[in-house]
Amino acid sequence: MTRVLVVEDDPIIGEMLTLYLTEENFDVQRVETAREGKLALGIYNPDILLLDLMLPDANGTELCAEFRQLTAVPIIVISMKPSVTVRIQAISNGADDFLVKPFSMQELKVRMEAVLRRATSLSPAAKPAKALHAHGEAMPDIDQGLSLDLERRTIVLNGEHIETTFSEYEIMKLFFHHPNRVFSREELINAVRGIDSFINDRAIDVHVTNLRRKLEKNPKEPQYIKTVWGVGYKFMNP
Structure with missing residues (x-):
């Protein structure tokens, strides 16, 4: 089962994500702060990360760079900011995709599956690890x-x-x-x-x-x- 770490402090959005992804057969863990998210990377060992850019203890596209230094798993940013500049900064800092709130849960699932396919395309089981x-x-x-x-x-x-x-x-x-x-x-x-x-x-x-x-x-x-x-x-x- 694919493990999803959701770093989102909004209780309504966080609960919606958790319920929907669980129903779609994902294993979901949700935290509300950047600090908790960084700790969960090592403990929960997720396959993909959904990251809000506005958290109680940190905010901004620099968050992508901080999480990217800690993990190689795909990162999808979920944000209220529709600015193209913010999107480009997030992707340049290590995000693999970007969704603006509110978004379709079905679209989120499709994008998650797309980045996960690319992340596993060169797994050691599929190709020689040389x-x-x-x-x-x-x-x-x-x-x-x-x-x-x-x-x-x-x-x-x-x-x-x-x-x-x-x-x-x-x-x-x-x-x-x-x-x-x-x-x-x-x-x-x-x-x-x-x-x-x-x-x-x-x-x-x-x-x-x-x-x-x-x-x-x-x-x-x-x-x-x-x-x-x-x-x-x-x-x-x-």
């Missing part, structure tokens, strides 16, 4: 170059593990499987979020910028992720 070259062959000795560690869901650069957000890793996974192929921003949006989820061109650009900062010696002259002007991006592994 680092890969860009073309997919296993690497017995990772000292130089860029590769993926499927078990830890990290990028390995010259033997060093580079931590990424869920979405950054999904973008790199797509690039690795299709080196030298040019991807439009729309293709990257659909691959990372799913067609029904919120994200836009600007958010993709932010993810690529963050990846370049983590991977490139000179992000302004990238060697791995190239911009194809007027189209999108492509990955090259020198």
Whole structure:
């Protein structure tokens, strides 16, 4: 049974989420503060996190970054703020999706299932838990170059593990499987979020910028992720 951690202080919304998701065969635990949420991550070990951005002890999109540092599970933000700026900030800080209150419970379920599918697509049971070259062959000795560690869901650069957000890793996974192929921003949006989820061109650009900062010696002259002007991006592994 999928475990859902709900961090929501509004008693009405919190109860609605708990009742609906329980009826849909999810295992649900709800807490009301950021502190309780962080403690529950280790104790409850959720598969997905529903996070309100306005809590009694913390608020703002920085909450996404704080929770992302503690867990790699998908995070869906549920917020009263409809601002596009807030949405982009939340996604850039590690959220995997964003829903504005009030929202359809059925839509929430569909989005949860979408991010969970992507989160489990590279589970160790499904694929070998080894680092890969860009073309997919296993690497017995990772000292130089860029590769993926499927078990830890990290990028390995010259033997060093580079931590990424869920979405950054999904973008790199797509690039690795299709080196030298040019991807439009729309293709990257659909691959990372799913067609029904919120994200836009600007958010993709932010993810690529963050990846370049983590991977490139000179992000302004990238060697791995190239911009194809007027189209999108492509990955090259020198």
